[in-house]
Amino acid sequence: MSEHEILIQRAYELAIAAVENGNHPFGALLASGPTRQDIVIESMNTVHTNNDVTRHAEMELLRKASKQLGAEKMAELTLYTSTEPCAMCTGAIYWSTVSRVVFGCSAALLGEIAGDSFTIPCREIIARGERDIEVVGPILESQGAAVHKSYW
Amino acid sequence: MSEHEILIQRAYELAIAAVENGNHPFGALLASGPTRQDIVIESMNTVHTNNDVTRHAEMELLRKASKQLGAEKMAELTLYTSTEPCAMCTGAIYWSTVSRVVFGCSAALLGEIAGDSFTIPCREIIARGERDIEVVGPILESQGAAVHKSYW
Numbered sequence: 001m002s003e004h005e006i007l008i009q010r011a012y013e014l015a016i017a018a019v020e021n022g023n024h025p026f027g028a029l030l031a032s033g034p035t036r037q038d039i040v041i042e043s044m045n046t047v048h049t050n051n052d053v054t055r056h057a058e059m060e061l062l063r064k065a066s067k068q069l070g071a072e073k074m075a076e077l078t079l080y081t082s083t084e085p086c087a088m089c090t091g092a093i094y095w096s097t098v099s100r101v102v103f104g105c106s107a108a109l110l111g112e113i114a115g116d117s118f119t120i121p122c123r124e125i126i127a128r129g130e131r132d133i134e135v136v137g138p139i140l141e142s143q144g145a146a147v148h149k150s151y152w
Numbered sequence: 153m154s155e156h157e158i159l160i161q162r163a164y165e166l167a168i169a170a171v172e173n174g175n176h177p178f179g180a181l182l183a184s185g186p187t188r189q190d191i192v193i194e195s196m197n198t199v200h201t202n203n204d205v206t207r208h209a210e211m212e213l214l215r216k217a218s219k220q221l222g223a224e225k226m227a228e229l230t231l232y233t234s235t236e237p238c239a240m241c242t243g244a245i246y247w248s249t250v251s252r253v254v255f256g257c258s259a260a261l262l263g264e265i266a267g268d269s270f271t272i273p274c275r276e277i278i279a280r281g282e283r284d285i286e287v288v289g290p291i292l293e294s295q296g297a298a299v300h301k302s303y304w
């Protein structure tokens with residue numbers, strides 16, 4: 001397994017759990033290293049159960065982390081997400097102190113599967129700002145595509 | 153006064169109130185028409201007081217509206233915001249049912265004043281999706297610039 005595959009698989013597990021809870025198939029987590037033992041906070045999409053369109057997995061994660069960890073600690077962590085973050089979530093990542101994002105399924109492939117066109121690559125949005133955020137992905141994309149194909 | 157100036161002035165009042173509360177100078181509201189009597193929900197930036205980087209005025213507004221009004225009602229309303237929405241907030245607007253956005257100060261002018269480069273025009277982000285969202289602005293931009301200049 002490559003460095004990031006273990007935690008992207010965990011993000012896919014969270015995406016599946018989100019569906020089991022009645023929400024869209026997206027999960028995210030913050031970790032201090034590449035193993036399950038390094039996970040600090042996990043989150044899932046809760047758009048349906050909270051009746052709130054802003055509750056994507058990454059937003060839930062950053063909101064919890066802002067309160068529970070603070071900016072200094074967040075800057076040391078990597079954000080893993082099952083699918084490349086959308087414009088809203090990429091913007092939120094930019095405003096946070098997170099300095100590395102690892103994603104599973106690409107936005108482009110999600111768009112093909114879900115039939116949605118609002119799939120701007122997150123690197124393109126991040127490149128418009130001054131903050132240096134490393135982006136890694138896609139990782140294990142066929143696994144992520146399978147999660148989406150069984151939902152949309 | 154032009155059609156939208158009354159409610160953009162109200163958004164500027166909310167931006168000033170946000171600063172008085174210890175937050176950044178941004179305010180937003182949803183309205184069913186162009187007068188103060190048409191205002192349905194108002195919001196302010198609460199990033200500092202909630203210790204949460206995602207709490208921009210538009211995010212606060214959409215979260216409240218999602219819960220209190222629902223998608224069908226939101227689709228009939230116009231979102232007024234003191235400053236052109238950032239990538240995060242534009243993404244959230246896209247995921248909501250809001251079909252018209254009116255902004256006061258442009259993101260470009262905010263960027264000049266606040267010294268920030270992460271100021272992608274919201275029309276550029278919206279144009280990447282399929283949903284038809286009308287964008288109007290800037291409106292009374294010199295008043296908005298004055299609010300920002302006294303803060304940043």
